[in-house]
Amino acid sequence: MIIQQQIKKIVFALAIIASLSFQVFCQEGQKQRLIVLTDLDYFEPDDAQSLVRLLLYSNQLDIEGLIATGNAENADDLYPDYIRKIIGEYDKIQANLLKHEDGFPTGKELLNVVKVGIPLYGMEGVGEGKDSEGSDWIIAKLEEKDERPLWINVWGGSNTLAQTLWKIKKTESEKEAKRLISKLRIYAISDQDDSGAWIRKNFPDLFYIVSPGRYQDGTWVGMMSVIPGLKNDVVSNFWFAENVQQAHGSLGAIYPNVVFGVEGDTPSFLYLINNGLNSPEHPDWGSWGGRYEYYTPDNDTTVEWRIPIVQETRPIWTNAEDTYTPTVEAPYGMSIVNDTTTITGDKVTVSRWREEFQNDFAARMDWCVKEYEEANHPPDVEMVTPKEITVKSREIFQLDGTKCSDPDGDGLIYYWFNYQEAGSCKEPARLFPPNSAKVRAMAPKVDETETVHFILKVTDRGTPRLTRYARVIVTVEPAK
Template sequence: MLGFFESSALSAVLRDGGTVGHTQQSCRVCFSVRFGPLGLGLLLFSALFLSHQILPVSGAERLRLIIETDAGGDPDDEQSLVRFLLYANEWDIEGLIANRLVARDGENQNPERTGLGIVRRLVDAYGQCWTNLVQHDVRYPTRSNLWQRTVAGHGGTDAAVQLLIAAVDSPDPRPLWYSDWGTDQGAATNNLKRVLDRVLRERGPTGYARFKSRLRLSSADKFGMHTAMVEPPFPLWVDTFRPELNGRRWYHRFSALTARAGGFDLVRDCLTGHGPLGALYPTNTTHWQKEGDTGTFLYLIPTGMNDPEEPTWGSWPGRYGANTNFPERPYFWANQTDDWNGVTNRDNTLARWATALQNDFRARLDWCVTGFSEANHPPIVRVRGGAKRIVRIGEKVIMDAGESTDPDGQPLRFEWFIYPEAGSYRGPQPVLANVDRAQASLVVPSVVVQETLHVIVAVTDTGTPALTRYQRIVLTLLPMGAASGSR
């Protein structure tokens, strides 16, 4: 017997004969359940078990994602993997590639001594937390789902190459996001480079261009000639690691800006009392809580503020501008600055969100060891009207987030603000009225050419830790006499 159910009313805890299918959409998750001896009784139990759950629904398309890690080298890959697995509910994870055959002695102290073994050890720990995690969001994939997609990516096997080719060639119309976490000495050749070499050789320029058009990169650059020398360019590449500014590597700044944000305490909130996954977070990195690779997937977390196709907009891992090493190509890196708290610098593009993102990490670590009613969950932000609006000089724009809700029934706090750096308008900033209420407004300023203005509402609950989600409204400001367009 095969049953399909809405995600808000289905238990994924059907371990006795039940299987969870790989999801394709953000608003509905279909599960196939093969009823064993317990039959209908198991189904009724599962419906009751999840009757209290609330699954946040995002209007954004759910992303497909493959990561490649040289776990077994710098232990910060394992730090990032702990956080990554806690966000496994947010994407359709197509693969986890471990490209280091043997762990590096001295620096890496994991008892597993192969890269694949290290990644699978973390997946196993995630699996031990899964029965709790799935109570908070039924989209968390099972341990077996991730295990089947965890492969070695060194020269002795083609498993990673085959995995990548199958994912890109899939009939799924969505592009594939890919992240290399900074392969270094002792790791194998990047597997996407291996794939692109093969595709160019076997399919020729036309097939290569078609294949490459299906990719989006949030990644270090490990692709050799495919980055800039073989046309066409990647449709989008966001380098979340670079550039180095004022002697500071961007991927090193994550530690300095987030480690203790919001009062986060690694020992209290992760290493102890939070289950086997948090306990595997290593501490012997050059920077405390280094997590140098976390930006690659933090960029893809659907917070309501970000759009992965818009790197200049800014979100939790920072704000990105054109990569000057590759002019005229859709390549971006972390070279932007934000004015925040009276100071303008690059750190602010991340620091302004640090408390929110660490509170979110802390809450998900809580989910590893608690049921739904014992933990906090992020608000669901709803703003009336479109997220993109065309407006005219002098028009009063009303923005209403009053339909936002909290899964735990907590009161919500509202903070409206203009994000000037994300838009093109550089004139005097309009005054936002009622910035701490559900409904805010502004009067459109004068412009002589068409400009954009970004307004964001941050909605925060009153739980512990306090959790925040967002909605961005992009206003297109029309000058006098311009065609009205649609609204």
């Protein structure tokens, strides 16, 4: 009887472990909930550009709100009809997108989540009697029985979010307010009115990614910057004309020309795309949307700017630097080698992935008009090595990505690298050879336990070339 009871306990424990493993797997692969606050208008059309791209990823995200808001330059005129117009063009090509991947919502479903904020500047729109359709909608979505985080992308002014938080704090119990606010995740494209700083000061536990201060100092500028040593033509006007605007259907045709900068808001949702690299709960791990670290930035409050720059009162997720050496294909010998240029900076945390996410955009634009057999689709990255392993200092171990495949039958290009900034270890880890599906690595010498992040980048040979990733986090323990 005792043995049978022990067996039952073991079986029960294994079932619990299996259940937890399944839950973790589902969380990693699940769609992220998303509400966008956008100051989309006809004067600076970068929001319209970003919305076109966002709709092409609407099957990978649960878009639960598209809320028209203002900004520092234009708080009075909101343009929900422009949002609806772009959705109307998307609806014309939605059926063709479904030939390539499942899950694209209908235009009607997206129109149902278009809402409007308050046409007032910043904190003028926060307080008693300042509720709007947009702020009420965010609260309603927070109250739904969905335990996933609710991401808010702030592409313009943030006073609709500020009013949401003000209302929750005023009307809910302390316990319920804490529960609702804990579900929020904010990624703001700089501060575009004075409510962002107010939010961070008054809600110190709120998860908040932002580059405070002048726009040109933001990490997100890596989306559009011309950076020596990188392939900059993928963000040129000519690239967008060829790959988006012309001969790619109604959605491409409505993509507006660049006025100042291209798609400044796009990194906020590229951060959420499930591509094997991104890990939204870990901004310091790096992603298509950039890499950020948690600290209190020393804002220069003496700088004159359209929005008063104030000192932060608590840590936030904000600008971090990467050092990046691009790779190039070689005609002989090792097929992939380091280029001659090394680049350092916070904008590099976005721009280092630019060729890859631009190719991804171009492929999805092809999906708007092409049959499945005529277009390219991303490779499937399946690892043999677990996502987390533990080794000893100076130990040699293997990383195995030999199960990767491609849905179109294209050849695959493999490249492993140590993403040093994402881990805690300051000594680089060695890989050999880096351009094979299966590689050997040597753990760095450590005197205390450290983490090392290895990224496998898998690129197909289709047109345009598409890339997906896998991340292996190696815990390195001191040798006994």
